[in-house]
Structure formats: C-alpha cells, structure tokens
Amino acid sequence: MEKLVSSWCSNIKALPESYIFPPETRPGNLTVPTYNSNIPVIDLSKAEGQNRTEMVEQILKASEEFGFFQVVNHGIPENLMNQAMDIFKEFFEILPAEEKAMLYSEDPKKSCRLLTSTPNYNWEKNHLWRDNLRHPCHPLEECIKDWPEKPIKYREVMAIFSVEAKKLGSRILEFIAEGLGLESGYFRADRRPGKLDFPSCNSVPVIDLGNGDDDRPEIVEQMLKACQEIGVFQVVNHGVSEEIINETRSMYKEFFEMPEEDKASLITEDHEKQCKLVTGSTRHNGNKLNLWRDNLKHPCHPLEDCMKSWPEKPTRYREVVAAYSTEIKKLGSRILELLCQGLGIENSSYFEGKLSEDLQMSVNYYPPCPDPSLTLGIPPHHDPTLITILHQGDVSGLQLLKDGEWFNVEAHPNAFVVNIGYQLQVISNNKVKSCEHRAVTNSNDTRITIVCFLYPASDSIIEPAASLVNESNPPLCRAFQSKEFMRNFYSMGGNGELALQPFK
DSSP states (O other): OOSOHHHHGGGOSSOOGGGOOOGGGSOOOOOOOOOOSSOOEEEGGGGGSTTHHHHHHHHHHHHHHTSOOEEESOSOOHHHHHHHHHHHHHHHHTSOHHHHHTTBOOOTTOSSEEEESOTTTTTOSSOOSOEEEEOOOSSHHHHGGGSOOOSTTHHHHHHHHHHHHHHHHHHHHHHHHHHHTOOTTTTSOOOSOOOSOOOBOTTSOEEEOTTGGGGHHHHHHHHHHHHHHTSEEEEESOSSOHHHHHHHHHHHHHHHTSOHHHHGGGBOOOTTOSSEEEEEEEEETTEEEEEEEEEEEEEOSSHHHHGGGSOOOSTTHHHHHHHHHHHHHHHHHHHHHHHHHHHTOSOTTTTSGGGGOEEEEEEEEEOOOSOTTSOOSEEEEOOOSSEEEEEOTTOOOEEEEETTEEEEOOOOTTOEEEEEOHHHHHHTTTSSOOOOEEEOOOSSOOEEEEEEEEEOOTTOEEOOOGGGOSSSSOOSSOOEEHHHHHHHHHHTTTOHHHHHGGGO
16 A cells, blocks of 8 residues: 555655645644643543532533543543554554555545545645544444454454443533533433333234144244344243232232331342342443332242242242242243244254253332333343343333334233343344333333343353354354353443454
C-alpha cells in the first residue's frame, strides 16, 4: 500500500513535500506548555457518593469553557483498554500490507475502510501525517460482520470495547443533562414501556400436548414453526397437574406475603449464595435503576443437595417446590425431545443427561404499581438457557419484541410459556432463535411468575448438532463449554450475540 503512511514512513529521512504545510498553518514550536489550569481530570467514582454534585459541576464548567475534560475511574477495565490498543498497534504495524489492502478504500459509502490522511486524499493540497481506520459500531450485531477479520481477536475485543465506550458515553451525557437541568434520560432511547395498551401477539401458538402419538407430527410442526418465527410458544395438557401448579403458586404467594423478619435471612447481594431473595435492579448507562419486583432464586439440581439451602418457611415449601421442579424437569425433557425431532437431530436422546441436567428456579413478585408507564418489572433481554419454562398465572405482563414492536403474551392460567434460549439456538445452528422479551407491571393486580431455566451442565460442550451441519450448512459456532458462554453472557451485560462472538 503505497499511500499508507505506515507502509513507508520508516524508510525515509526527510518529510515528503506533499506533507509540508504552509508556514501559517504549521505547528511551529513543538515545545508547547500543558494546559493544566482549567481542563480537569474528573473522577467518575464520585457519581455514587455525596460528591456527585461537585463532579457534575466540574463536567459542566469544563464543557462550557473548553468543551474538553478527562475522566478516570470510568468503569472501563484497564486490561480491556490495553487489549484494544494492542490490537490496533498490531493492525497498523504488524499486519502485512496485503491484508490491509483489502480494507483500503476512498469510497465514502463503504462502512469499514482504511485510508490515509483524509477521505479527500486525491484532491487535497497537503496530506495529514496519519493512517485512519473507521467503521460504525451500531447496530453492533450487523456492523461487526464488516469489521477486519485480522488480527484474529479484532472483532471480539473491539465489540467489548465499543459496548463499554457506549455505556461510558451514555453515562457522561446523563451527567451533562443533570448539569444543564434537563430531565433524567434526555439523551437516551427511552426504555420505559410508555403506553400501556399493547396488542396481543396472535402468532404465539397454544400447543396441546395431550393427544399423544396420533397428533405428534402436528405438535412437532407447530412447535418448530413457533421456534423459527418468534422463539416462544405456550403448552397446555402438558402433564403437570393443576393441583401441583396451584399448590406451588399458593406457596409463593404465602412466601412473599410473610413478615419481613421471616424473609430477612434470605435477603442478600452475595452472588455466591445459592438461595437468595433480592429486589430487582439493573444497570443502565452506568446508573442503577430499580425494577418493580422482588425475586427469589435457587438451584434445583441436584435436588437432594439444593433443597437444604431452600427456604424453611412456609413449612411445606421444600416439599411442594421439589415436586413442582421434578415435574417441570420432565416437561422440559419432553419438549426438548419434540424439538429434537422437529429439527431433524437424528439422536432422539440428544438432550438427555448432562446437556439438560441443570434447573434453576426464579420466582418474581410484582405488586400493583402506581404508574406502570414509567417502570419495568424486567428489562428487555434474551435468555442464555436451552429453554425457559414460565408459568404466569392469570395476570398478563410478559411481552415479546416482534418486528420492532412489543406485544403481550396472553396469560392462560394452566399454560406454560416456553422461550428458546441462546444455547439451544447454537445447537440448532440458528434454525431456531431466542426471543427478546420483558415484563411490564400493572396498577391493579399482584402478579407472580414462576420461571424455570433449563441449562446444560457447566462443563457440557455446546456446538451445532452434527446432523444439522453439512457443506451447505456449515457450523456457525465452534464448540465451547457452557460455562464459557455464561461467563461471557454476564460480563457483557446479557448481550448474547456479543457473548457468542468469540466462538464464531
């Protein structure tokens, strides 16, 4: 690449004439004093404490006077910044010229391009002493496809860096809005539900599992169609008795309405604790937002060991929830077997054993909310599971995103809602898709949802099923351990596409 400065600069001793600026625009004296008096280095860790007002004032003052400031303790890990700098150093200094040549372009319509000086290189009188790589980062899942393929970890590292930089940018804009006296969230795409009247999604089928082998082909077809189109379906006549469902729902109602002192021992923010009661919260733009829910969660496998850490009150909690979780595990296995058939996975017992052994219970309690238009019960997300089995009772609140719009998933008292998770999406080689969903609140009724997450064992190998892969349908992900994906998923704020990127 003859034009790129980086490809020839080490071979010259004098600056080429095309890079010499007219005297009046040259930097001239290279010994320039550092401007320390008014450009502050602002500590963003103060945002959570009593010095927040002072910090916001610093940002606003620097913005008004100079339009510049620096920030430290900003939340982006040092090792991530170093990784990103190392990747770019490797890109510009080590990558062979022929590798970079494929990215060089003076076409302004090309989203990812490498250029030298400016896009007007061929027409400018004087060139700038630089090479430049530029590409968009939003929407990330689409843009990343055009990014450089080398260095090998470019896409993985830059995706994580761009997500963190976006969070930091949003956080800084929130501080500026506060300093200017603007309403909170002025600069962000609003995540509130806003309107309360959402249409029901008619394309979520309610599938009857009760007719046995006679209707099996039709059941499999319905299930697969729903998983391919929206990633959600409901099932009735599923084999879990109405008595067990009602008993379990009554048990959770009693639990959440117990006196505070009976629940106090379970309240914790310790992530290592197996059984814990928390009130909902999420991080948005670096700020903590509270969710309108309480949540009880605990593992259910291996059942005999896990039960020891479960609540001791109500008195029959362990007995009732153990029976419920056993029935859900059976239902999950049955659904996975039907999906196995629909996908064309030749081994009908593919999901048996470790690949579907883990079951996690998560129960949400949503009391009536004074203004449901301003808050959420659970923010938009995808599940990292194989499948998720949800019982929402007779009060609706689950919504799914379809074609850019939110739709209600109608509540059927004896139905279970089944969501496809990211790990099943990988195994299917993207034949089925995980669905983005959220929970909204209401002002009249308490809502309790019983959510059961079916996961592979942490050391299970997740990869596209061999019978779904051929020359026409190559694997879209390499093999990885379930725990590797889960670690990525939570470190990237629940973004499944980013969590999968290292395995593509």
